[in-house]
Amino acid sequence: MIEKSNTAIPVTEKQTTSSQIRFITITAMFIALTYVFTAFVNIKLPIAANGGLIHLGNVPLFIGAILFGKKTGAIAGGVGMGLFDLLSGWTAWAPFTLVIVGLMGFAVGAITEKRKGFGWNVLAIAVACVIKVVGYYIAEGFIYGNWAAPVASIPGNLVQIGVAAVIVLLVIGRLQKLVK
Numbered sequence: 001m002i003e004k005s006n007t008a009i010p011v012t013e014k015q016t017t018s019s020q021i022r023f024i025t026i027t028a029m030f031i032a033l034t035y036v037f038t039a040f041v042n043i044k045l046p047i048a049a050n051g052g053l054i055h056l057g058n059v060p061l062f063i064g065a066i067l068f069g070k071k072t073g074a075i076a077g078g079v080g081m082g083l084f085d086l087l088s089g090w091t092a093w094a095p096f097t098l099v100i101v102g103l104m105g106f107a108v109g110a111i112t113e114k115r116k117g118f119g120w121n122v123l124a125i126a127v128a129c130v131i132k133v134v135g136y137y138i139a140e141g142f143i144y145g146n147w148a149a150p151v152a153s154i155p156g157n158l159v160q161i162g163v164a165a166v167i168v169l170l171v172i173g174r175l176q177k178l179v180k
Helices: 011-040 058-068 070-087 091-112 118-144 149-179
Strands: 042-044 053-055
Touching: 011 042, 011 053, 011 058, 011 070, 053 149, 058 070, 058 091, 058 118, 058 149, 070 091, 091 118, 118 149
Parallel strands: none
Antiparallel strands: 042 053
């Protein structure tokens, strides 16, 4: 038998619950934005073994990580882009994407959580770029069993991060003011 309790929830528990709901809501929104910007704002490239893809999914990923930290960045990036891979015919890439893009989001958030400013944002995105290039080079080497072919994907990865960096660096200052 279940009894109803008339006791009030302590203030600290309400605050914890409120912050958990806020975290889940914001992170879910950035997962969705990352997926949508990856799936629908992209260009397929006629290079590499399976073509290649330049998309703007890194824009909401970086914004979420810079504004809301490493957990949101890691989850939004890994899950958002991993879902794209699962639902868009890039299934073999999904586990690699979950890890690589999750690490990118974590790194950007970890660098910018306590250090604010344009220079830190640039550094964070540069670190994410290195993670992406190295991570996908290794992933492509495993998937295709060829360690020379992944070199063809590097320019597309650099363009993808470069375009996202320009967009994010142009808007992030204003967004940070709005979030405060």
